[in-house]
Amino acid sequence: MSAPLHILVVGAGAIARYHLHELLVQPGVRMTLADADPARARALAAKLGADFPIVDSLAAGLVLRPDAALICTPPYLHAPMAREVLEAGVHAIVEKPPAGSLAELDALIALAKARGRLLLPIVQVRVTSGSYLLRALADAGLTGRFLHGTVETHWRRDMEYYSAPWRGRYATEIGGPWAGLAIHGLDLVLPHLPAIRSVQAHGATLNHPIEVEDCGAALIRCAGGAWFVYTVTTHAHAEQTTGRLVFEHLEVRYATEPYGYAQMPWTVLCADPEQQKRVDACRARIVEPAVPADHEQAFHRQAQQWCEILRGGDARGHDMASYRPTFELLTAIYAASKTGAAVTLPIATEHPQYQRLAP
CATH class of the missing domain: 3.40.50.720 (NAD(P)-binding Rossmann-like Domain)
Incomplete structure (x- = not known):
């Protein structure tokens, strides 16, 4: 019991x-x-x-x-x-x-x-099928080095969404879609990236009468020359979340369902047919916790984990200490967008953005 x-x-x-x-x-x-x-x-x-x-x-x-x-x-x-x-x-x-x-x-x-x-x-997202897959492939030594990748969170938010009195203002929402909508996509990928060296970013408010950004793009440079591009918009006319992660020995492509992208079957491709067989065998061995049919995978498994x-x-x-690297990277993205200059990591305590996430 x-x-x-x-x-x-x-x-x-x-x-x-x-x-x-x-x-x-x-x-x-x-x-x-x-x-x-x-x-x-x-x-x-x-x-x-x-x-x-x-x-x-x-x-x-x-x-x-x-x-x-x-x-x-x-x-x-x-x-x-x-x-x-x-x-x-x-x-x-x-x-x-x-x-x-x-x-x-x-x-x-x-x-x-x-x-x-x-x-x-x-x-x-850490307890979704996509996360299980990435960890299994990495633990089996099948991925090789991370080379480059992109994740695009293309959603739509109208003024009804922003009508909540706390939304759209830095004082109450803290940040825009980088912080509130697309952050899970960043958290999902981060453990599989090489050490992050620097970030360049551009955020803008293009289509809503709000204070926070409503779209943005970040270029994340990693050790060894690897890179990752992370974009978000609230202007999409057809909502979609897409991701493509290219490793030395395989390529992972997300499902494109906008909100359940990490829960849907992903595609893993290998140029080498023998490597593809090893990858497919690895996938077949993954055992995931069951989820009731009328429940949402990510939230259900997270509640179980709590x-x-x-x-x-x-x-x-x-725990929150494991989330700190994601939040630090988010801080660097806002700092780079604010200054227009590349921001190196780690963020030192004397860095001006250490005391405020955004803007």
């Missing part, structure tokens, strides 16, 4: 619905939902067919001494609430972006360590 877990979900917006839907089917888990608008929280519970206890604030929820708090509020509240949760001695799970700067993220990681609490990011970690499982490779 699974040890019981009490998870406080903070925020009753759209993203909370995905997490709650998956947590509801995890054995031994009960939830409390906190939102400044209890009527909205009750409406969300009703949509899910659930009867959560409802409270009107994070503070009220923490009084109940949950095992963990899952923060699904607007971005400007992520870090302050994570700090409040950790200081209360409760594990924290934080939506993206988890902080307003690299300095703030480092402070949260240090606080979690000092309090002996878990600080977990939301990185559901529960395992909260019950004492190994958090290495899944």
Whole structure:
């Protein structure tokens, strides 16, 4: 029997619905939902067919001494609430972006360590079929060196999307689609890139009356001359996420479904027929956790993983420290876009962008 877990979900917006839907089917888990608008929280519970206890604030929820708090509020509240949760001695799970700067993220990681609490990011692409495939090929020694690649997140967001009062402004959204939409695609690829040396980037606001960028492109230069291009737009007329990763011994091509791209079967091509046979045999050996038919792979597996970690499982490779390289690279992208100059990594504490993610 699974040890019981009490998870406080903070925020009753759209993203909370995905997490709650998956947590509801995890054995031994009960939830409390906190939102400044209890009527909205009750409406969300009703949509899910659930009867959560409802409270009107994070503070009220923490009084109940949950095992963990899952923060699904607007971005400007992520870090302050994570700090409040950790200081209360409760594990924290934080939506993206988890902080307003690299300095703030480092402070949260240090606080979690000092309090002996878990600080977990939301990185559901790490448990998708695409991620399993990349790791299996690399672990089997089949990829060879990474040479170059591209990932394009071409989605569409209209002014109804930006009508939320916190969206479109740096003070409240922290960053635009680089930080809020395409960041998972970056996190998925980063472990397979050589050491990053520098970043050049251009972000622009071309088609919406907002402050944050609505499109951008980054050129990431890696050790040994390898490179990776990462683009995002909210202007697409046909939504699609595409990726092509070229390694020494094979090439990986994403499925092009815009949101489930990491969950769909990917194509792996080899110029050498014998290498193709080895790759195909490797793919056939991959065993993935089952997902109920009416549940979304990435969110379901992530909820399972959280529960395992909260019950004492190994958090290495899944905690906020493992997410820091992604956030540091995102910081460099914003810095390069702001200055128009190449930005080298690592980002030192004295770098001006260390204190602010964007702009």
